[in-house]
Each structure stands twice: as structure tokens, then as C-alpha cells.
Amino acid sequence: MVIELHDICKSYLQGKEQVPVLHHIDLDVAEGEYLAIMGPSGSGKSTLMNIIGLLDQQTSGSYFFDGRDMTQCSDNQLSDIRNQKIGFVFQNFNLLPRQSVLENVALPLLYAGVRKKDRLVRAREMLERVGLAERVQFRPTQLSGGQKQRVAIARAMVSHPRLLLADEPTGALDTRSGEQIMELFHQLHAEGVTIVMITHEPEIAGHAERVVTIRDGRLENGSFSETEQEGETS
Numbered sequence: 001m002v003i004e005l006h007d008i009c010k011s012y013l014q015g016k017e018q019v020p021v022l023h024h025i026d027l028d029v030a031e032g033e034y035l036a037i038m039g040p041s042g043s044g045k046s047t048l049m050n051i052i053g054l055l056d057q058q059t060s061g062s063y064f065f066d067g068r069d070m071t072q073c074s075d076n077q078l079s080d081i082r083n084q085k086i087g088f089v090f091q092n093f094n095l096l097p098r099q100s101v102l103e104n105v106a107l108p109l110l111y112a113g114v115r116k117k118d119r120l121v122r123a124r125e126m127l128e129r130v131g132l133a134e135r136v137q138f139r140p141t142q143l144s145g146g147q148k149q150r151v152a153i154a155r156a157m158v159s160h161p162r163l164l165l166a167d168e169p170t171g172a173l174d175t176r177s178g179e180q181i182m183e184l185f186h187q188l189h190a191e192g193v194t195i196v197m198i199t200h201e202p203e204i205a206g207h208a209e210r211v212v213t214i215r216d217g218r219l220e221n222g223s224f225s226e227t228e229q230e231g232e233t234s
């Protein structure tokens with residue numbers, strides 16, 4: 001399993017009160033799986049995604065990532081795991097506006113200690129893969145939404161993480177650009193990348209192999225059904 005969440009609860013402190021957001025979440029995601037998480041606004045999807053992506057910590061419960069207990073890791077260890085093993089894609093792209101497309105994509109490799117020449121070569125290769133070879137010197141503001149999201153995917157994947165986390169990756173895009181993003185996700189999935197994607201849209205969720213739903217911080221269909229388990233070898 002890449003992700004094993006057991007009995008995860010999360011609450012936020014509001015003034016003096018603990019406001020619960022996630023309730024007893026159990027969720028396993030197998031290596032190479034493509035999972036969609038659906039649910040209404042405010043149901044806790046991004047909160048769960050942030051915990052999975054090691055950007056935030058649960059209030060209680062256990063999280064094993066890649067077989068390793070995340071509650072036993074220091075902040076430095078968590079950020080190393082995050083940088084090496086997890087790629088992120090967000091609804092609003094989160095690109096640096098003053099940097100070129102190429103520099104944006106090369107940035108994660110700087111944190112990984114790759115030397116400059118290699119960073120730029122690898123970033124260019126990723127941009128070719130997402131169909132943006134002609135745009136490497138552009139700034140993000142000079143791109144369409146769909147192009148920005150393809151830059152964000154190139155950045156997420158440039159260090160070859162095994163897990164791609166996407167929070168509403170098509171939420172700001174028109175249908176056609178959204179379909180291009182889904183095509184890229186299919187390619188990555190076919191190459192063995194594990195994908196966890198949040199979406200409001202049933203058509204987008206339909207691209208995943210498995211769909212789970214969160215309502216009011218509770219997960220429905222979180223663990224494998226028996227028939228699915230028979231087909232899995234772990």
C-alpha cells in the first residue's frame with residue numbers, strides 16, 4: 001500500500017473550541033491505483049488531501065505512507081518524503097508568476113539538489129511531454145488555464161514522485177482543457193504513478209478506477225470491497 005489511513009480524525013481550533021472536520025477516516029490506496037475523492041464543498045476533501053500530502057497532520061489516528069509510520073517522522077523527514085515522493089497539482093495552479101515556465105518546472109529539482117544544467121534539461125523534457133516545448137520561456141501569465149495546469153503537472157512530476165495528489169485539477173478549466181489534463185493523468189497512471197484526485201465533477205471522477213465520497217467529514221466506500229481485494233496481491 002502507498003497510503004494507509006486508519007481512524008483519522010482532524011479538528012481545528014476555533015477560539016477555544018475544537019471544531020471537528022474529519023471523523024474516523026479509514027482509507028487504503030494501493031500502489032499504482034487511481035482514486036477519486038468526491039464530496040460537497042466543506043466536507044473535508046482538502047483537509048484530507050493535506051494530511052495525505054504531509055502538508056498537515058491529523059489530530060488522531062495513524063498514517064502509514066509507503067509502509068512507514070508518518071507519526072514517527074520529524075518535520076525534516078516529512079518534508080524530504082514530500083519532496084521526493086509526492087507531486088501536487090492544485091485548482092489554481094500555484095505557479096510563480098515572475099519565473100519562466102521552465103524555471104517553475106525546474107524548481108523542485110533545486111530542492112532535490114540537482115545541478116542547474118541537469119535541472120533545466122529535465123524540466124525541458126517534462127514540458128515536451130505535456131506538449132509545451134514551445135512555451136518554455138513564457139511566463140505563467142502568458143498562458144491559458146489549461147496550459148498553466150500542464151505546467152503544474154510537469155512541475156509535479158519532474159522529480160518522478162510515485163504519488164500524484166490533485167485537488168480539483170480541472171476546477172478552473174473549460175471542458176476541453178479538462179479532458180487534456182485527464183489524458184495526461186491516464187498516461188501517468190499507465191506508467192505506474194499512484195493518483196489521488198479530488199473533484200466535484202462526476203465526469204472527471206469517472207476517469208479514476210475507484211471513487212470514494214466524503215460527506216460531513218465521513219468517508220463512504222473507503223476500504224476495498226471483497227471482490228476488489230481478491231484481485232489485489234500485496
Ligand SMILES: Nc1ncnc2c1ncn2[C@@H]1O[C@H](COP(=O)(O)OP(=O)(O)OP(=O)(O)O)[C@@H](O)[C@H]1O
Nearest residue numbers: 012013014021039040041042043044045046047048
Ligand atoms: N485552517 C483551518 N482552520 C479552521 N477550519 C478549517 C481550516 N481549514 C478548513 N477548515 C474547515 O474544515 C471544513 C472542511 O474544509 P475543506 O477545505 O477540507 O473542505 P473541501 O471539502 O475541500 O471544500 P471545497 O470543495 O469547497 O474545497 C470546512 O468547514 C472549513 O471551514
Ligand SMILES: [Mg+2]
Nearest residue numbers: 045046047167
Ligand atoms: Mg477543497
